[in-house]
Amino acid sequence: MAQQTEAVRRTPLTRDRVLRAAVALADDIGIEALSMRKLAKELGVVPMALYKHVSNKEQLLDGMVDVVMGEIDPPAPGSNWKSTVRHRILSARRAFLGHPWAAQVIQSRSSPTPVVLAYMDSVIGMFRTGGFSVDLTHHVMHALGSRMMGITQELFDAPPAPRAQTAPSQEDAGEYPYVMELAGAVAHDEDSVLGRGCDDQFEFEFALDLLLDGFERLRQQGWSSAGHLRGKTP
Amino acid sequence: MAQQTEAVRRTPLTRDRVLRAAVALADDIGIEALSMRKLAKELGVVPMALYKHVSNKEQLLDGMVDVVMGEIDPPAPGSNWKSTVRHRILSARRAFLGHPWAAQVIQSRSSPTPVVLAYMDSVIGMFRTGGFSVDLTHHVMHALGSRMMGITQELFDAPPAPRAQTAPSQEDAGEYPYVMELAGAVAHDEDSVLGRGCDDQFEFEFALDLLLDGFERLRQQGWSSAGHLRGKTP
């Protein structure tokens, strides 16, 4: 035990080892509990030692995102743009699902790392190769937003459920009748795609396919933003 | 000056005054800089005095979101579901745009406040009244996600721009050719909807309308998730 600890300590600290330890620690204790001090302790190192490999916590978070991005499968060349984009995005989703904190972290960053930029470049390339104009590709990328990384834009972890503290009383049913109707259907309807609760993967693919189908329709129409100038008068 | 300070101090501290001061302070210094201690100082009060009105910082953030939600226009009844939903969402967007920190905060909450629940209820009601089945409405709400509040799921503040530190060199153009092509078009194309940079409002409405149109198509088809069971074999 003491030997193992020493062996671990003997392994020289590298940027890569710091980042991988940070990812593992965030997976374990959550991102809000992750601190430079705890990470240092985990690595058997004094807090200041980390600053030789990451210049500050911001850069640590950037590096952690890059580690997660590294788990995304390389693009699989396919015959049509839609399946290629779809597979890539669902692969990114798999990577991000393995690290629940990563979605939140990447959206808190102010600029993309080179690794993220490379991923975006590959997705943009799939649209361009698939016959999308530069103009349409631009709007399409905005419409995808973080969904491009397989990240769902849910508002809450469990949307149509009243706060845990408040028991779902008659009062709630009266105040939020539509929310209650939906929640009831989700809980009961065994014949639909929903078992207990929601099938997140189904919801993600539902929205993704709705968007991709919309993109394809616009592409076929030769859509251009030129017809939609700022004043909105055609 | 000292008189005014005293007058402010004389005004009794209420939950409402605490929340409004917190919103103003977050607007001013940013959400990451907002602390209980700074908020207390702003109100001319000792930090502990805040805890009489909000039980902790989490509840303060919940309350701040509720203040922003209060700026959303009441639902304007319209003839068709699409324009009603569209107007409500764009009104929410206006409220959230006035408080740039609010989008991030609402997505960090784990359960909706009653105020948020009431908003969701009204949106769900618009779909149900507009002829959407409970089943379709459920998936549609998931597909909207945080866009229901007018919140864009952009990945970064300025997506296709390399880090500020790194000058956009030839190297970048070689490594991210598609990103550069897009960035170039966005910067130059004066005839399209894009002036310098992106028109966020246009991008938001582009994606929203794409989704709403998709929803309408599914509604007309009488779409149901029953045909899309878990195994994906119809």
Place this chain on the structure above:
DNA sequence: ACCTGAACACCGTTCAAGT
């Protein structure tokens, strides 16, 4: 030259001592 302990300037929140 490298490494690191102590220190600085903060946090959110508890708690006991004051009124």
Place this chain on the structure above:
DNA sequence: ACCTGAACACCGTTCAAGT
């Protein structure tokens, strides 16, 4: 009963002193 100062257990990061 209410209010509040001091204290606790943390942060990220600087910096000067040690090797």
